[in-house]
Amino acid sequence: MEDILTYTGYRQYIADYYADKKAKSAFTWQEFARAAGFSSPVYLKYVSEGRFNLSDEAAFRVAVAMHLVDYEQEYFCEMVKFDHAKKDSDKKAAFNKMLAIAEAHKAKILEGEAFRFFGDWKNPVLRELAPAMPGAKPLALAHACRAKVSAAEVTETLNFLVKAGLLQKDEDGNYKQTEKSVTTGPMEVTPLAVRNLHRQMGEFALDTIEGVPQDKRQFSGVTVGVTREAYEEIVQEIAEFRKRVIAIATRDSATDEVYRLNMQFFPMTNKGENKKG
Structure with missing residues (x-):
């Protein structure tokens, strides 16, 4: 819709x-x-x-x-x-x-640049981080990232974000977002890029279990048995929750830190696949 x-x-x-x-x-x-x-x-x-x-x-x-x-x-x-x-x-x-x-x-709709944007964690992170650190040089932005990244990579990423119309750079070297959020266009290649981003972010999440204090991260989970109808309803609830989180996060223009929220709901069994066989 x-x-x-x-x-x-x-x-x-x-x-x-x-x-x-x-x-x-x-x-x-x-x-x-x-x-x-x-x-x-x-x-x-x-x-x-x-x-x-x-x-x-x-x-x-x-x-x-x-x-x-x-x-x-x-x-x-x-x-x-x-x-x-x-x-x-x-x-x-x-x-x-x-x-x-x-x-x-309004959201920026990515089509031709979607694969590159969603294919690398540095793009969404620096899109949020650079405007929150006005005047910061690439090395300072690199040091602000928890994942290892060089100043040269930061510069390359920022140049791409400006070229793609996702950031604007003023004469003082400060960055601001052109749109509140980013979404994908109707591309066949986009799912591959998004899967790659999910994989990268999932690996970062594992690292934070030991590397980040509990008062600065939130992990929880539940294992449940569901019907196909319940699965569809839960997926819809997750989509609605994601919308509410975005609304809260974009309510203020200021940014203290850049966070990533992973929402994962995946099968631990394969009963349905066995029945088909």
Whole structure:
């Protein structure tokens, strides 16, 4: 499903959200309505069709039911205001607010440079670290990284990030991010690059078990037996949690340290594969 910031109509977003959920599970309009606090099982269906409207309070409940967080909730509610506005001035005000939210939180979509960006841990780390250390030379940035990296590698990485439009360098040599976040484009090669990044970050995580004090890291895990339906639901919960973490992390412009959050949910048995054989 497309990012909410690409929408201007809240009814279409509701319809697409339902269609996306329906394609992945036995999701129903009744379940959707109940989650948003409506007694009528078809209320949101009628809203998506333009037959009913949403109040401001109901808009927020629907946003929460769709697991929207932070600026996403705000954007959705502004879309509702934009759709319902009677006066041109109110409609313009709502639309300008939508534009401001989208501009502040838009993500850089990587296509041609995706393999290189996601293929090396230094790219995402230095994209976060360089703006947090204004005026720092490559050697200082290299020393700030826990993983071993040379000043020359830092310089090469920064040059790539600027060339790819992921960082901007001012006349004083300071860097700033061009976008709040980075996402991948529709590339066949991207999964390979992302797998490589996951592998690198997983190795770094192992090193921190002994190398980082417990009050500066968080490790936890649980082993459970699940059905395929439960697996799909858990994967969705992980995706929603990741969105909430990003919203918290991007709320402030300041950065004290660069952290990596690995979310892993993988099989420890192969019963299903044995059945197929």
